[in-house]
Structure formats: C-alpha cells, structure tokens
Amino acid sequence: MSRTIVIDPVTRLEGHAKITLKTNGAGGVEEAYFHVTQVRGFEKFCEGRPFYEMPSLMARICGICPVSHLIASAKACEAILAVEIPPAAAKLRQLLNLAQMIQSHALSFFYLSSPDLLLGMDADKADRHIFGVVKAMPEVGRAGVQLRRFGQRIIEILAGKRIHPGWVVPGGVTEPLTVAKRDEILAMVPESCASILLALDAYKLVTDKFQEEAAVFANFPSMFLGLMPPDGGLEFTDGTLRLIDATGNIVLDGMEASSFDEEFGEAVEPFTFMKFPYYRKMGYPDGCYRVGPLARLNLVDYTGTPRADVELREFKALAEGPVLGSFYYHYARLIEIVHGIETIERILAEPDILDAHVRATAGVNRLEGSGVAEAPRGTLMHHYKVDENGQMLWANLVIATGQNNMAMNRGILQAAQHYVDGNRLTDGMLNRVEAVIRTFDPCLSCSTHAFGEMPMVVELVDPDGKHLDERRRDA
Amino acid sequence: MSASVDVKTLVIDGVDVSARQDQTVLDVARENNIFIPTLCHLEGLSEVGACRLCLVEIKGSPKLFPACVLKVEEGMEVITHSERLLHYRQTILELLFAERNHVCAVCVANGNCELQTIAQSQRLTHVRLPYRNPKLPVDLSHERFAADHNRCILCTRCVRVCAEIEGAHVWDVMGRGIDSMVITDLNDPWGSSSCTRCGKCVQVCPTGALFDKSKVGVSHPKSPEFLPYLNLMREEQ
Ligand code: FES
Numbered sequence: 001m002s003r004t005i006v007i008d009p010v011t012r013l014e015g016h017a018k019i020t021l022k023t024n025g026a027g028g029v030e031e032a033y034f035h036v037t038q039v040r041g042f043e044k045f046c047e048g049r050p051f052y053e054m055p056s057l058m059a060r061i062c063g064i065c066p067v068s069h070l071i072a073s074a075k076a077c078e079a080i081l082a083v084e085i086p087p088a089a090a091k092l093r094q095l096l097n098l099a100q101m102i103q104s105h106a107l108s109f110f111y112l113s114s115p116d117l118l119l120g121m122d123a124d125k126a127d128r129h130i131f132g133v134v135k136a137m138p139e140v141g142r143a144g145v146q147l148r149r150f151g152q153r154i155i156e157i158l159a160g161k162r163i164h165p166g167w168v169v170p171g172g173v174t175e176p177l178t179v180a181k182r183d184e185i186l187a188m189v190p191e192s193c194a195s196i197l198l199a200l201d202a203y204k205l206v207t208d209k210f211q212e213e214a215a216v217f218a219n220f221p222s223m224f225l226g227l228m229p230p231d232g233g234l235e236f237t238d239g240t241l242r243l244i245d246a247t248g249n250i251v252l253d254g255m256e257a258s259s260f261d262e263e264f265g266e267a268v269e270p271f272t273f274m275k276f277p278y279y280r281k282m283g284y285p286d287g288c289y290r291v292g293p294l295a296r297l298n299l300v301d302y303t304g305t306p307r308a309d310v311e312l313r314e315f316k317a318l319a320e321g322p323v324l325g326s327f328y329y330h331y332a333r334l335i336e337i338v339h340g341i342e343t344i345e346r347i348l349a350e351p352d353i354l355d356a357h358v359r360a361t362a363g364v365n366r367l368e369g370s371g372v373a374e375a376p377r378g379t380l381m382h383h384y385k386v387d388e389n390g391q392m393l394w395a396n397l398v399i400a401t402g403q404n405n406m407a408m409n410r411g412i413l414q415a416a417q418h419y420v421d422g423n424r425l426t427d428g429m430l431n432r433v434e435a436v437i438r439t440f441d442p443c444l445s446c447s448t449h450a451f452g453e454m455p456m457v458v459e460l461v462d463p464d465g466k467h468l469d470e471r472r473r474d475a
Numbered sequence: 476m477s478a479s480v481d482v483k484t485l486v487i488d489g490v491d492v493s494a495r496q497d498q499t500v501l502d503v504a505r506e507n508n509i510f511i512p513t514l515c516h517l518e519g520l521s522e523v524g525a526c527r528l529c530l531v532e533i534k535g536s537p538k539l540f541p542a543c544v545l546k547v548e549e550g551m552e553v554i555t556h557s558e559r560l561l562h563y564r565q566t567i568l569e570l571l572f573a574e575r576n577h578v579c580a581v582c583v584a585n586g587n588c589e590l591q592t593i594a595q596s597q598r599l600t601h602v603r604l605p606y607r608n609p610k611l612p613v614d615l616s617h618e619r620f621a622a623d624h625n626r627c628i629l630c631t632r633c634v635r636v637c638a639e640i641e642g643a644h645v646w647d648v649m650g651r652g653i654d655s656m657v658i659t660d661l662n663d664p665w666g667s668s669s670c671t672r673c674g675k676c677v678q679v680c681p682t683g684a685l686f687d688k689s690k691v692g693v694s695h696p697k698s699p700e701f702l703p704y705l706n707l708m709r710e711e712q
Contacts, residue, residue, distance in 0.1 A: 048612075048613055049613065050613065050615050050621060050688070050691065052688065052691045052692070053581065053583075053691055055692065056581055056691075056692060057581045060580060060581060164580070166692050166693070167692070168692070169691065169692035169693070170692075174692060174693045361689065363618075389615040389616050389666075390615050391613065391615050
C-alpha cells in the first residue's frame with residue numbers, strides 16, 4: 001500500500017516547516033515536498049513608509065541575519081539616493097556583515113547540525129542536540145559558543161546591539177569606529193582562530209563516516225550564484241553577481257543588483273509559502289541554482305586570506321569543478337568562518353578604518369533602486385520603488401533561502417528515496433531527511449518574510465492523499 | 476516676594492507645600508519634585524488639558540481634576556498617585572496605543588519617546604483593547620522634516636508652538652473626535668505650506684510623529700527645553 005510520510009515539525013531549523021513524502025505500493029518514496037507553513041507580508045506593509053526607514057524596518061524580518069537585510073536594504077536606498085558611500089563606511093559594513101556571518105554559521109554548525117555530525121544521525125534523539133554535544137565534546141561546544149559570542153559582540157560593539165542593530169543607514173553608517181572599539185575586537189581574534197581550527201579538526205575526524213549521506217544529500221548538478229568583488233576572492237558585502245553552471249563555466253558575470261529581476265524569476269507552488277526563484281533563460285524548474293556557502297566557495301578560485309585558502313584547496317579537491325553535494329555546505333561554512341576572522345583582522349589593521357567621514361547624504365535622485373549582499377545563507381536582494389518624496393510604492397525581496405528552495409525539494413526526494421522505507425519508518429531515516437534541509441541552514445522566517453519558531457513534521461500519505469502516518473517534533 | 480502676591484498653602488501627597496495663587500497644581504508639584512505624568516503639557520506653551528494623564532484626586536470631591544489646568548486653593552489636599560489614578564492613566568495610554576499605529580521597534584523616536592517613557596512609568600504591559608490599525612498618511616513632502624500621522628497622539632503641542640512661539644500658525648487641527656488630524660495650512664502638504672522651517676514643532680513633538688528626516692537610524696532625542704528660555708528672553712526685551 002502506498003503511504004504519505006509527514007515530518008512535522010522539522011526540527012533545528014530557523015522557521016516552521018513540514019515535509020511530506022509520498023510512497024508507492026512497495027514502500028519506495030516517489031515524491032517529496034518541503035512545505036513552509038508561514039507567511040508575513042513585509043513587502044506589503046512597507047508601502048507608504050519613507051524609504052530611508054527601510055533598513056531598520058526590513059532588518060526586523062530576521063533575528064539571525066538582520067545585518068544582511070540592513071546592508072542589502074541600505075544599498076537599495078543608496079541606489080535611490082544615487083550616492084557612493086565613503087570608503088571607511090564600506091569597510092565598517094564589511095566588518096559588520098562578516099561578524100554576522102560568523103555568528104550565524106556558528107549557530108548553524110554547532111547548535112543545529114553538530115548533533116547530527118558529531119553524535120551521529122542515529123543517536124538517541126533525547127541527546128541529539130547542542131547540550132548532548134557539550135556533554136560529549138565540551139571543548140567543541142565551548143568553541144561554538146565562543147564563536148557565536150565573537151560575532152555577536154562585534155555587532156554590538158559596532159552597531160550598538162546584538163539583534164536588530166541600527167547604525168547602517170542609507171549613505172553609510174551613523175558613527176565612525178574608535179580606537180578602543182577596534183582594539184576590543186582585535187583582542188578577541190586569537191581565541192576565535194583557535195575555536196574555528198578546533199571545529200575544523202572535529203569535522204574532519206567525522207566526515208569520512210558520512211560518505212553515504214554526502215552522496216545523496218542534495219547531490220546533483222545545479223548552477224551556483226554569488227557576489228564577486230572586481231578583483232576576485234570571497235566577498236559578502238560589495239561587488240557584482242556571478243552565476244556558474246554545474247561544470248564551473250560562467251553563465252553570467254558582472255551582474256548588477258538592478259538587473260536581478262530581469263535575469264531571475266520567482267515561481268509559486270501551491271504547497272508552500274516559499275517562492276521558487278529560477279534563472280529565466282533556463283525557465284522553471286530547469287533554471288535551478290544554489291546560493292550560500294557552497295555556492296560562494298564554488299565561485300571563487302581563492303578566498304584572499306592565507307588560512308582559509310589552505311582549506312579552500314582541500315575543499316576544491318572534493319570534486320573536479322564545483323562541489324555538488326550539499327553535505328559540504330557544512331565544510332564551506334567552517335571555511336567561511338576562518339576567512340571571516342582573518343578578514344576582520346585585516347580590515348581592522350587598515351589605517352583609514354578610523355576615518356570620521358562615514359556617511360554620504362542626498363535626496364531622492366532615482367525612483368527605483370536595488371541592492372544585493374551575501375547573507376550567511378546566500379545572495380539577498382532588496383528592490384524598491386518610491387515616489388519623488390521618497391515614499392515607498394513597492395518592494396520586492398529575494399531571499400537566500402528561497403533561492404535554495406528548488407534544491408532543497410529535490411534534495412529531500414533524493415535522500416528519502418535512498419533512506420526511507422515506507423513500510424518501516426525509523427527515527428534515523430527521517431532525521432536524515434531533515435538533515436538534508438539543515439545542510440542549507442534555511443531561514444524560513446526570512447524566506448517567507450515570515451514569523452514564528454521552528455518545529456517540523458514528516459507526514460506519510462497514500463496516492464489519494466489519505467493520511468497514513470506522521471512523526472512530529474517540537475522545536 | 477512682594478506683599479501683593481497671595482500665597483496659598485496646600486498638601487500634595489501628604490507634604491505641606493506653599494504656592495503663588497496663580498500657579499497650577501502641576502507647577503507646584505514639579506517645584507516640589509512630585510512626579511505627575513503629562514503629555515499635552517509643555518512648559519512654555521499654553522495649557523489645553525487634552526490628554527488627561529495629569530489627573531489627580533482632591534480630598535472631598537468625587538471628581539478627578541487635570542493638574543495642568545487646576546489652580547491651587549488654600550487648604551487643598553491633592554493625591555497624585557493611587558490605584559484609581561493608575562487605572563485611569565493606564566486606560567488613557569491604552570486608548571492612545573490602540574487608536575493609531577505605534578510600533579516602537581521601528582520608530583525613529585524609540586528610546587526618546589514621551590509616550591513610551593510614560594507607558595513604562597505607569598507600568599503598562601499590555602493593551603487590552605483591540606488595535607484599530609487605521610490607514611494613515613505619512614507626509615514626506617518637506618525637505619527636512621516628516622510627519623507620520625500613525626504616531627500622532629493629538630497633543631497639539633506642534634499647533635501651539637507654531638502659533639504661540641513661532642507666530643506662524645502653520646499647524647492646526649481638522650476633523651472631529653477620532654477623525655481629528657493635525658494639518659499644515661489648509662491641509663496642504665507640509666513641503667508646500669507656509670512653514671518657516673524653524674523645526675520647533677519637531678522639537679516639541681512627544682513621539683515620532685514629527686521628525687527630522689536626517690535622524691532616521693540615528694538617536695533622535697527632542698529638545699523642547701528651549702521654550703521657557705525663549706519666553707524669558709522675550710519678556711526681558
Ligand atoms: S498634561 Fe494635563 S491634560 Fe495633558
């Protein structure tokens with residue numbers, strides 16, 4: 001008999017979700033759906049507000065990556081002002097964005113995924129959480145907490161508070177950096193380097209055990225999109241977009257935020273509130289691409305910092321051409337943390353970082369503007385239209401997690417077909433299906449610009465849609 | 476003090492105080508460091524007694540009186556804080572919050588807002604009334620300033636400062652009851668009104684309703700303290 005398996009709620013994600021698996025008579029999985037069950041409507045309620053309010057308003061979408069929204073939004077506003085921000089402001093924003101990337105990646109790796117990786121996919125679910133990791137490997141647990149604190153503290157030092165900071169405004173930032181603040185950040189760098197190297201060692205010790213998972217966790221050809229600075233290297237804040245195909249050939253290069261909507265469309269499916277962005281030239285669903293740490297590392301030839309470049313070479317050795325297995329998002333995340341710490345140290349050493357000129361001012365000079373930045377989870381795009389007074393008429397946000405939506409749906413089907421036996425459900429099977437989603441570190445509150453906590457469900461239904469079985473977990 | 480000034484003695488919260496006969500209970504309370512919450516009152520402007528947050532109890536009367544317009548009387552016994560007054564003040568604040576769209580988290584005045592501060596001082600934790608969520612305009616037509624009617628509590632400080640201090644009388648109130656709105660000129664956009672661009676209205680606005688555009692994203696404290704000084708200087712001239 002065929003069944004539908006529902007995993008609801010999916011745990012250790014940022015947001016609410018459920019997974020439905022449809023099985024055939026033999027118990028094999030035929031279809032898989034990742035449903036995001038929340039909706040918010042930010043694009044609607046910003047209408048009528050002053051555009052310069054957008055950075056702080058849009059940042060409220062997410063408590064984990066508010067900085068990315070601040071930056072993408074401020075850049076969209078600067079396109080409306082038609083100004084270039086002072087160099088010191090650009091560097092300070094880079095620092096802030098890197099700090100957020102570090103804390104968010106630390107959250108994803110240590111708090112959400114390390115229980116699967118370090119304790120095992122089949123570990124007792126009563127222990128399969130961050131406290132279980134802290135108990136089993138206290139130094140790794142401590143490293144995770146320390147890295148998260150490092151990132152959050154930098155955000156607090158620079159922008160006043162850890163969550164939903166201000167500071168980033170259209171035209172730059174509101175206050176320059178002081179010597180005392182710079183030195184406080186620099187003093188935290190050595191411990192953070194030690195923490196991330198420890199995490200890399202722990203990851204490398206266990207990664208061989210996951211060959212089977214790595215082969216079927218959303219491992220397929222797709223395109224990859226990310227930000228590229230003019231001189232190459234890993235970049236999160238400034239630059240233009242590059243899209244490569246599954247063999248590493250450049251499909252699109254030097255793309256400005258303003259042509260995002262021309263090149264990429266958003267499809268809608270009835271089973272989820274999350275949209276499906278695709279590359280228009282290839283159409284939907286063939287124009288599937290991935291964003292985020294895996295995509296960024298696939299795009300670059302070098303990261304630009306010494307320790308991260310050593311790791312990047314190891315990463316590149318995993319495949320000829322782009323690394324296609326989403327399992328390696330985890331490794332990519334750790335490499336980006338290394339790069340982030342090294343870059344923070346480098347930027348802080350630059351003499352003009354203390355420059356007092358950190359804000360450009362102007363009025364409304366264009367009626368439309370777009371901005372992109374790399375959020376921890378991938379490329380983030382804000383696009384606004386305003387009237388001559390600067391009142392918002394329309395907004396569209398394309399969120400990193402949404403751009404991975406197609407890949408996540410394909411990925412759970414791939415993993416479920418490999419692991420799930422519809423006749424005999426085990427916790428380890430379903431946890432692997434959830435773990436595919438976790439490799440992407442999706443932020444569902446961002447992607448639907450939606451609201452809530454983060455539990456998940458897997459449901460088993462027969463071809464007629466009759467409910468057969470389900471596994472439910474709370475956050 | 477000259478002999479012609481009549482001095483009254485009264486009791487506020489059990490403390491004996493003396494006052495000139497032309498003073499209000501609010502003036503005397505403030506002189507004696509007794510806190511009474513206010514919103515529409517602002518030193519240097521005429522009183523309108525509109526917000527009713529300054530209500531106090533007077534021994535011997537079942538009614539409540541607004542301290543900002545209540546003149547002192549000999550032997551008066553004033554109570555400024557009681558469960559009953561707290562209940563009334565909280566209810567007034569709840570009505571203000573429910574009436575328009577006050578979203579502190581994304582407001583330019585967050586941390587510098589009198590409405591927010593008073594709500595905290597009155598231990599307001601919830602609004603029990605359903606929010607009206609009206610759709611209200613935001614006027615961004617002025618080069619330097621903006622008016623967000625979502626955050627206006629109709630205290631009319633802007634109207635009074637513009638008429639009484641600046642002498643321009645650009646601001647006024649139109650409509651009645653729940654439909655009342657502050658307007659510039661005859662409901663023209665602020666940017667094309669007869670505004671003198673002095674910015675006094677922005678400084679006296681207790682919330683984020685009137686703000687300086689350049690202050691969005693930056694701390695935007697208002698500084699209405701200039702009013703008494705300005706009045707004093709004018710009297711001396
Ligand atoms: S301050 Fe007295 S009524 Fe407003």
